[in-house]
Amino acid sequence: MIIKLYHITLLFFLFTTSFLTAQGCVAIRHFSSCVGSSLENNVLNKGDIQLGLNYRYFKSYRHFRGTHEEPDRITNNTEVINFSHSTDFFLTYGISDRVYTSITIPTVFNSRSSLYEHGRNERNTTFSRGLGDVRLGVGWWLLPLETNPKGNIAIGLGVKLPTGNYNASDIFYNVGLNNEPQTRPVDQSIQPGDGGFGFTADFQWYQKLTNGLFSYASGFYLLNPREINGIRTFRETLSPLLENESIMAVPDQYSVRTGLSYSLSPTISSSLGARFDCVPVKDLIGGNEGFRRPGNVLSIDPGIGFNKSNFSLNLNVPFAIRRERPQSITDIQTEIQTGNPRHGDAAFADYVINFAVSYRFSSNKVPVPPEFMNEFKTK
Known part of the structure; x- marks a missing residue:
């Protein structure tokens, strides 16, 4: 039972915090999860269930081409502003x-x-709401827990189901032949789903450095073999040069993070790290046609958690320190076709708020030896 306690608290901290999303028009899809756990918490034995929810919020409005920001977009009131609220309900067994x-x-x-x-x-607003893309996964700790109490690594595989609406629509004004409103699909960045059946691979690693202090690393890659989802963007109505961006792509995405976690007390833990979130220019498998906004964000990622018995609260607020919107495949195609430079932009957020709450239902209670509890208490 000593190893089980150590295993599951680190598992829960690393597994759930590894799926934070990138920001703004770089449309990484709702892998938002941010639940911490102190190392003195009780165990998830065989048959235990962890239930929880993770809430994420951001506002994206700062435009970038490459790593260059375009502040005049805000000055001229031409910036695109996205507000995103997402809630993930999860169960771990x-x-x-x-x-x-x-x-x-x-x-x-x-x-x-x-x-x-x-x-x-005229500035107007479109909305989307509803179910996103459901994820299912399984993971395995590689090293025997009984003989590796101070460090371990887990790998996981999963699937992403296309359960979210990828053709969510709203009213767009002044876009008809006589400037009448029309109902069209909303922008790719706020679609609840992407329309692709995806596969995920993830890892979590931790290593004890001293009493109460751990280093960690985690990450995932989402493989989306589907090239395009058939939904019209209407970007070709803005310019004939955007004909190659008339249909939405189904891009891959990935995220990695690393840092330190420290137990401030038996109930309060903290973390400080860095994370990198990305929608790549090219997918690993499948074609790269269709419209996507590739981009990446490097963030500083502080967090704090509260854990009492089977109950956990956690707050992480990653702050962006570098944002990049590279040339997409369609940008490059247009540049070659016209002989003129072409580099689309994207709007990013300054920070993301991630708040999570969870509760564990134990199949049985096993007393934890005092000598093991002392191993992880802050000295």
Whole structure:
């Protein structure tokens, strides 16, 4: 039982914090989860269940081409403003001492305010809401927990189901032949789903450095083999040069993070790290046609958690320190076709708020030896 306590608290901290999303128009899809756990918490034995929810919020409005910001967009009131609210409901189940499985059910409420999508002379807002893309996964700790109490690594595999609406629509103003409003699909960045059946691979690693202090690293890659989802963007109505961006792509995405976690007390833990979130220019498998906004964000990621018995609260607020919107495949195609430079932009957020709450239902209670508890208490 000593190893089980150590295993599951680190598992829960690393597994759930590894799926924070990137920011703004770089449309990484709702892998938002941020639950911490102190090392003195009780165990998830075989048959234990962890239930919780993770809430994420951001406002994206700062435009970048490459790593260059375009502050005049805000000055001229031409910036695109996205507000994103998402809540992930998750369940994690202990299959055995080393194997775990999970399901995550996301819901979203997004809004997008812009000029260029509404005739360029009048700012209006479009909305999307509903179920996102459900994820299922299973993971395994590679090293025997009984003989590796101070460090371990887990790998996981999963699937992303296309349960979210990827054709969410709203009213766009001043876009018809006579400037009448039309119902169209909302922008890719606020669609609840992406329309692709995806596969995920993830890892979590930790190593004890001294009493109460741990280093960690984690990450995931989402593989989306589907190239395009068939949903029209209407970008070709803005310019004939954007004909190659008329259909939405289904891009891959990935995220990695690393840092330190420190137990401030038996109930309060803290963390400080860095994370890198990315929608790549090219997918690992499948084609790269269709419209995507590739981009990446490097963030400083502080967090704090509260854990009491089977109950946990956690707050992480990653702050962006570097944002990049590289040339997409369609940008490059247009540049070659016209002989003129072409580099699309994207709007990013300054920070993301992630708040989580969870409760564990134990199949049985086993007393934890005092000598093991002292191993992880702050001296």
